[in-house]
Amino acid sequence: MVSDLSCPSLTLLSRSGARSARAWRWTRAAALLALALPTVSCASADPVDGEPDTLAESVGEGAQALTFAIDPRKSLSVTDTDIVAEFALEDVLQHFIDQTNDPGLTPTLLFKQMFDTYRKQSEGLSPSLGPHCDDVPNSTPPLPEPDGLAEPFDGSINGWPVMCSRLVGNEASRDPFAPPPDDSAAYMATTLVNRFDLADPEGADCGEYRIVFARRSGITDTGARNLFIFEARLPNPTPSQGREGCRDVVEFWHGLSDPALTVQDRATALKTFYFDGLPGFAPVFDIDNYAAGSGQIRVNDFLRIQAPQDDWALREFKLSNTCAGGTCNLLVVPTHIDDNPAMQLFDPTSTDARAVSFRSWFVDNAVESLASSGDFNRFDYxxxxxxxxxxxxxxxxxxxxxxxxxxxxxxxxxxxxxxxxLTAIGSPLTPDQLLARAQSISCSGCHLVKTSGAGSNNDVGLSSSIPDNSLTFTHTSEQTEPVPEDPTRTRFVLSNLVTDVFLPFRQKVMSDFLDGNPILGFEKSGAWTSSQATLSLTTGWVTEGIRSLRIKTPNAWNQVTSAPFSTAALAPVGNKLTFDFFNSPVQPNPSWPGTLTVMLSIPSRGIHSQHIGSLNLNTLTQNTFSPVTFTLAAPNVAALNATPKPSDVSLTIELNVNGGSGPYYVDNIRFTN
Structure with a gap:
């Protein structure tokens, strides 16, 4: 099978003309999107494209109160049947085809080519439309299965075994767009998903925006389900601005919660976002958003007739659009699954060179990252x-x-x-709990929580175990329920893990971005500096947004200072300074872990490194975040609230600790009353 989709020698078709052609379509949608975009009060002008805003300005533009709350079922995961019905699989595939010059290619042929990859060459379509599952025969024996297998591992992707053939390959011989009443093999959209929480912390992209299509047979037959998921990674047109360059996208999704919008308004806005894109942004359905190095297409396959529920497979695909001489060849090509290591790599007895290399990589790189989080949503490599x-x-x-x-x-x-x-970093986790974390972010572990027996993965070392999935395995369903605020309408059901665990987290990430600021929330690289400590921004131990400041202290005395920021958007500033501090369990001298001090500077008001407060670290619990609060003197409060608002405010955190202790983490600095 094809495992590397990149080929720098190939010429890709430019679609600048196609993007220009979209401009006229924005005229008809402009009024509607104007309703959806302004979602914070007193919004300031956008920075010039390609020109990074200053640190002081970026803080001044943050921390603005939301004019209406984020509704997770309108702004994060949309399953309303009358909205998703606006999205047809045939239209999506045709939209891909319209962006290339592949003579004779139709949505039906593109669909058939994709699912034909599940079949062997000898069983595939003739003439062949693309790769097959046995193009590269498997040479890596799978680990033995206690229940045995009905389908052999005769093929491989990325050098790892895949079942070849699978029954889902027969989709290549069916009509995915058939109208009723012969539409059991046709596909319907069930879910539109906003995954801004997956945006690159440095701002290279704006996260993933997804759509799920489900085979209609799954409505009545749980043994005939197939879920077809397009997961576009949306590029940031102004990456020099970091995630701030994605603000229009986040405000668009927040705007969908506006009570003034009708159902049709939201449907039209979403369709425009996916097919046409926001001004300055590519549309979600841009073929580059599913190419190598970007997003992906995934298939959750349950099409084994009379097979047990656990006979499931997920495969990942990329769009490959290769062009030469003005003619292109658009294919949906199988590839390896990102961030889903092969199980054989964890076998401690394996002498496979890849397993030996992986075990070294895992200990040196993955253990600390997986262990450094107190939130299931933040487990990551x-x-x-x-x-x-x-x-x-x-x-x-x-x-x-x-x-x-x-x-x-x-x-x-x-x-x-x-x-x-784990011992070296002061983690109380066991190896089994750590691997349960790795398992929980794999494809199979995310979908099915195994709560008992050998290899259970629900104990990940948190105060409570991962709850069971109310939908057993998938997180979306072909089944519907009434919309609570309007029982005459229906929406597709989501799992309890989505509604109770994932969506609240994603809602907070979105809210923190919209009304937070990048310096006090530690979201912007380079905003804090130190001549003594080693600083980095991390996505694991976090209480606000997506990153916190990690402070490694090879020296005993360390000063960490912020870039200047404005209090314009923070007014009125309260009389207390509060932040979340993670006290490290790694202490060379446990009897004296050290002290923490905070100082304030506002040069324009004659305030220079003024002491705000100090505390002994032995008063803070180790291996967790604790809120730290210092009361500000009245003159400092007055200076912070002065008119005009000062733009040269900076904070210094001083750690007087044992050299070699840490790391420590700081997050979510805020002024409170």
């Missing part, structure tokens, strides 16, 4: 899992993708190395 480790498919035939089972319970060098790393 430090970087994208290196490509050679990415599984060819995710399966759940009993425990095929279970990392804990692969590690085993017996002593091993791999298990010992994980424990040594």
């Amino acid at each position: 430090p970087t994208l899992v290196p490509t050679p480790f990415g599984a060819g498919e995710a399966t759940l035939i009993t425990d095929h993708n279970n990392y804990r089972l692969a590690l085993g319970s017996s002593p091993s060098t791999f298990r010992s190395n994980i424990q040594q790393k």
Whole structure:
């Protein structure tokens, strides 16, 4: 199978003309989008494209009160049947085709080509439309399965085994767009998803924007389900501004919660966002958003007739649009699954060179990242899992993708190395809890929480275990329920994990971005500096937004100072300064962990490094965040609230600790009353 979709020698078709042609369509949608975009009060002018705003200005533009609350079912996960019905799979595939010059290609042929990849060459369409699952025969034996397999692992993707063929390949012989009453094999849209929480912290992109299509047969037959998910990664047109360059996108999604919008208003706005894009942004359905290095298309396949519920497979695909001489070839090509290591890599007895390399990489890079979070939503690897480790498919035939089972319970060098790393960073987690975290962010582990027996993955070392999935496996459903505020309308059902765990987190990330600021929230790189400590922004131990400040202290005395910021958007500033501080459990001298001091400077008001407060670190619980509050003197409060508002405010955090202690984390500085 094709495992590398990049080919720098190929010429890609330019679509600047197509994007220009979209301009006229914005005329008809401008009034509606004007309703959706201004979602914060006293919004300031946008920065000039490509010109980064200053740090002081960026804080002045943040922290603006939202004019209406974020409704998660309108601004994060939209499943209203009358809205998603506006999205047809045939239209999406045709939109892709319109962006290339592939003579004779139709939505039906593109669909058939994609699902034909699940079949062997000898079983595939003739003439062949693209790759097949046995193009690269499998040479890596899968781990044994207690229940056995009905389908052989005869193919491979990225050097890892995949079942070949699978019954879902027969979709290539069906009509996915058939109208009623012969539409059991046709597909319907069920969910539109805003994943701004996945935006690159440095602002290279604005997150993922998804749409789920489900096979209609799943409405009545749980043994004939197939979910087809387009997960576009939307590029940031002004990456020099960081995530601030994505503000229009976030405000658009927030605007969908505006009570003034009708259902049709929201449907039209979403359709425009997906097909045409916001001004200055590519549309969601841009073929580049699903190409190598960007987003992906995924298929959740349950099409095994009379098979047990756990016979499921997920595969990932990319759009490959190669052009030469003005003619292009658009294909949907299987690829490895990002951030989903193959199970065989966790086998401590494996002598496969990839497994040996992975075990070293995992201990050196992944252990601390996976351990450094107190929130299930923030479990992550430090970087994208290196490509050679990415599984060819995710399966759940009993425990095929279970990392804990692969590690085993017996002593091993791999298990010992994980424990040594956990001990070194002061983590109370066990190797099994750490692998349960890795399992929980894999495709199979995210969908199915195994609560008992060997290889269970619900104990991830938090105060409470991961709850069971109310939909058993998937997070979206073909079943519907009444819309609470209007029972005459319906919406597709979401799992309890989505509604109770994922959406509240994503809502907070969105809200923190809209009414927070990048310096006091530690969202902007380079905004805090130190000549003594080693600083970095991290996405693990976080209480607000998506990043916090990580302070590593090789020296005993450390000063960490912010860039100047304005209090214009913070007014009125309260008389207390509060922030969240993570006290490290790594202490060379536990009897004296040290002290923390905060100082304030406002040179324009004659205030220079003025002491705000100090405390002993032995008063703070280790290995968790604690709120730290200092009361500001009345003259300082007056200076912060002076007119005009000062724009040269800075804070200094001083840590007098034992050299080699830490790391410490700071997040969510705020002025309160």
